[in-house]
Amino acid sequence: MRPRDAGGALWRAVAETARRPGLAAALAAPGLLSAWLVVAPARRPLARALDFAPDAGAAGAADLGLAAPGLLAPPDLSLLLHGGELSDLVRALAAHALPASALACAALLGLLHGPLQCAGLDALRKRSVGPGALLAAAARFALPASALSLLALAGYALSAALGLRLLGAARSLAGDEAPNALGVAAIGSLVVVLLFAVRSLLDISRARLVERGPADWLRPALAALARLPRLAPALALLYVAYGTARVLLLAGAWSAALIATGSWLGLALAFAVQQALAAAAAGLRLARLQAVRRLLLLAEARSAPPAYKVEVTAGR
Amino acid sequence: MHLGPALPLATPGETGEALLGQGLAAYTAARRAQERGGGLPAGVRVGGLALPLPLAPLDPFAAMRARLAAAGPVGPVAWAAAERHPGAGSDRLARDAIALALAEIEARMGRAEFDRALDLLAQRPRHGPAGTDDLLRALGSVTGEDLSGLWQELAGGAALVDVGVVVAASQPDPTRPGVELGRTTIVHRGGPRLPLTIELRFADGTRRHVRWDGRDDWLRIHSEGPRLVAVRLEPSRSSPLAASRLDDARLVDPDPRPRRRALQRLRILAQLFLEALADLA
Numbered sequence: 331m332r333p334r335d336a337g338g339a340l341w342r343a344v345a346e347t348a349r350r351p352g353l354a355a356a357l358a359a360p361g362l363l364s365a366w367l368v369v370a371p372a373r374r375p376l377a378r379a380l381d382f383a384p385d386a387g388a389a390g391a392a393d394l395g396l397a398a399p400g401l402l403a404p405p406d407l408s409l410l411l412h413g414g415e416l417s418d419l420v421r422a423l424a425a426h427a428l429p430a431s432a433l434a435c436a437a438l439l440g441l442l443h444g445p446l447q448c449a450g451l452d453a454l455r456k457r458s459v460g461p462g463a464l465l466a467a468a469a470r471f472a473l474p475a476s477a478l479s480l481l482a483l484a485g486y487a488l489s490a491a492l493g494l495r496l497l498g499a500a501r502s503l504a505g506d507e508a509p510n511a512l513g514v515a516a517i518g519s520l521v522v523v524l525l526f527a528v529r530s531l532l533d534i535s536r537a538r539l540v541e542r543g544p545a546d547w548l549r550p551a552l553a554a555l556a557r558l559p560r561l562a563p564a565l566a567l568l569y570v571a572y573g574t575a576r577v578l579l580l581a582g583a584w585s586a587a588l589i590a591t592g593s594w595l596g597l598a599l600a601f602a603v604q605q606a607l608a609a610a611a612a613g614l615r616l617a618r619l620q621a622v623r624r625l626l627l628l629a630e631a632r633s634a635p636p637a638y639k640v641e642v643t644a645g646r
Numbered sequence: 647m648h649l650g651p652a653l654p655l656a657t658p659g660e661t662g663e664a665l666l667g668q669g670l671a672a673y674t675a676a677r678r679a680q681e682r683g684g685g686l687p688a689g690v691r692v693g694g695l696a697l698p699l700p701l702a703p704l705d706p707f708a709a710m711r712a713r714l715a716a717a718g719p720v721g722p723v724a725w726a727a728a729e730r731h732p733g734a735g736s737d738r739l740a741r742d743a744i745a746l747a748l749a750e751i752e753a754r755m756g757r758a759e760f761d762r763a764l765d766l767l768a769q770r771p772r773h774g775p776a777g778t779d780d781l782l783r784a785l786g787s788v789t790g791e792d793l794s795g796l797w798q799e800l801a802g803g804a805a806l807v808d809v810g811v812v813v814a815a816s817q818p819d820p821t822r823p824g825v826e827l828g829r830t831t832i833v834h835r836g837g838p839r840l841p842l843t844i845e846l847r848f849a850d851g852t853r854r855h856v857r858w859d860g861r862d863d864w865l866r867i868h869s870e871g872p873r874l875v876a877v878r879l880e881p882s883r884s885s886p887l888a889a890s891r892l893d894d895a896r897l898v899d900p901d902p903r904p905r906r907r908a909l910q911r912l913r914i915l916a917q918l919f920l921e922a923l924a925d926l927a
Contacts, residue, residue, distance in 0.1 A: 365917035381900040443924040479927040592903025
C-alpha cells in the first residue's frame with residue numbers, strides 16, 4: 331500500500347462527502363444538541379454573575395469560576411488548569427456545572443455518533459438520500475455500532491492505563507533520578523501504536539459492518555483485521571492528515587467564538603461560522619471512514635488471486 | 647462566595663517570624679515572576695505526569711487567590727477531600743495569605759514606597775529573622791502612619807475580602823420631575839475589614855466618591871440628581887485579596903451581552919469537546 335493510495339482515497343472521499351452537505355449537517359447535529367443540553371443549566375448562574383457586572387468581558391470574567399461556584403466558563407480555564415494544582419476545584423466545579431440529567435442526555439446523544447457515522451457511510455455507498463433513510467440505517471446499525479464505540483473507548487482507556495502503569499514502574503525504578511528518556515520514549519511509542527491499533531480496528535470493523543450489514547459482519551471484520559499490517563502505513567498517513575485538518579477546523583471554530591461580540595448579529599455570525607466548521611468536521615470524519623473502506627477494498631483487490639485463468643496447451 | 651479557612655497568622659514568636667519570612671519570600675518570588683511577565687506554566691497533572699497546555703502563564707498572585715478560594719469547600723468533592731486530609735496544605739495557605747496581605751499593602755501604599763519599606767526592613771540592625779514589629783516599623787517610617795491596625799486585620803486569618811455591591815437602583819422622584827433617586831447597598835460578607843472607596847457613576851458623566859471604613863456589615867447610600875448608572879468599589883485599583891471582582895461593581899440596568907457571549911463560548915467549548923469524543927469513538 332503506497333502513500334499515494336491513502337492520499338487518493340482521502341481526497342476522493344472528501345469530494346464525495348462535500349457533495350452531500352446535508353449528510354454532514356445531520357452528523358454534526360448530535361454534537362450541537364448535546365452542547366446546548368450540557369450548557370443549559372449554566373444560563374441562570376451566568377445571568378446572575380454577568381448581567382449586572384460592568385466590563386464583565388475584561389477583568390471580571392477571569393474570576394467567573396471563583397465568583398459563581400458551580401460554573402466552569404472558558405475564561406476560567408487558564409486560571410483553573412494551571413499547574414494542575416486546582417484539579418480538585420475543577421472537578422468540583424464540573425460536578426456542579428453538569429447536572430446528572432444533562433450529562434445522561436449528552437451521553438445518550440454521544441452514543442448516536444457511532445450509528446450515525448455507519449448510516450452516513452451507508453448513505454454515501456448507496457447514494458441514498460433523505461433523513462428518513464439515514465435514521466432507518468442508524469437504527470439498523472445502532473446496536474453493533476454502539477458496542478464497537480464502547481469497545482473502542484475501553485481500548486483507549488486500557489492503552490492509556492497501561493502506558494501510565496509502565497511509566498510509573500519506570501519512575502520507581504529510576505528512584506530519585508529522572509527516568510531514562512529512551513525508556514519513556516519507548517513507552518510513549520507503545521501507547522501510540524496501541525491507540526492507532528484500536529482506532530484502525532474500529533474503522534475497519536465499521537466499514538465491514540456497513541458493507542455486510544448487521545446480520546453477518548463479525549466474521550468478515552475479523553478476516554479483514556488480518557490485513558491491518560499491510561494497511562498500517564496508509565492508515566497512519568490517513569490519520570495524520572485527518573488530525574491536522576481537524577485541528578485547523580477546531581481552531582477556526584474556537585477563534586470565531588473568541589472574536590464574536592455580544593450583539594445579536596455578532597453572535598449569529600459566529601454561530602453560523604462555528605456550525606459550518608462543525609459540519610465540515612463531521613463530514614471530514616465521514617470521509618475518513620469512507621477512505622478507510624476504500625483502502626480496505628483496494629488491499630483486498632490487490633491481494634486477491636487473479637480473476638482470470640490462463641491455460642496454455644501446447645501440442646504438435 | 648466561599649471564604650478560605652481562618653488561620654491564625656499573626657502568631658507572635660518563632661512561628662510567626664517563620665511564617666512572615668516565608669510570606670515575604672513568596673511575595674518576592676511572585677512579584678519577580680509577575681514583572682518578568684511569567685508565572686506558573688499552564689498544564690494538567692495526569693498520573694504524576696505534568697502535561698503542558700497552550701495557555702498563557704498564570705499570574706502567581708491570581709494562583710494564590712485561587713488557592714485560598716479553593717480552600718473553602720465548594721462542593722461534594724472538595725468536602726470529601728477536606729475530610730480525608732484535614733489541615734493539608736494549611737502552611738501553604740498561610741504563606742499565600744501573608745504574600746497577598748503584603749501585595750494588598752503594596753497596592754495601598756504604592757510600589758515605590760513599599761519597596762523603600764522593604765529596603766529598610768532588609769537593613770534593620772537586628773540580626774535573625776524579621777518579625778511583624780520590624781515590618782510595621784519599616785512601613786511606618788516610610789508612610790508616617792501606624793499600620794498595625796491594617797496588619798492585624800489582614801493577618802487575622804487567611805481569608806479573602808468578600809465585599810460586594812448587592813443593590814444599585816435608580817428611580818424617578820415622583821415629587822420632583824427630572825430628579826432620580828439612587829439607592830446603593832454594599833455588604834461585607836466576610837474576610838478582613840479594609841477601608842475602601844466607592845464610586846457612583848451618573849448618567850450625565852459625573853462621578854462621586856464615597857469613603858467607607860469597612861467597619862460595618864453593610865452600607866447604604868442614597869443619592870439624588872441624575873440617573874445612577876453604575877457603582878464600583880475601589881475604582882483606581884483592584885484588591886489582590888478580593889474574593890471576587892465580579893461583584894466589585896454593579897450596573898443599574900442589566901447588560902445581557904457578556905452573558906450571551908459567555909454562553910456561546912461555553913456551548914462551542916462543549917460542542918468541540920463532545921466532537922473530540924466522537925472522533926475517538
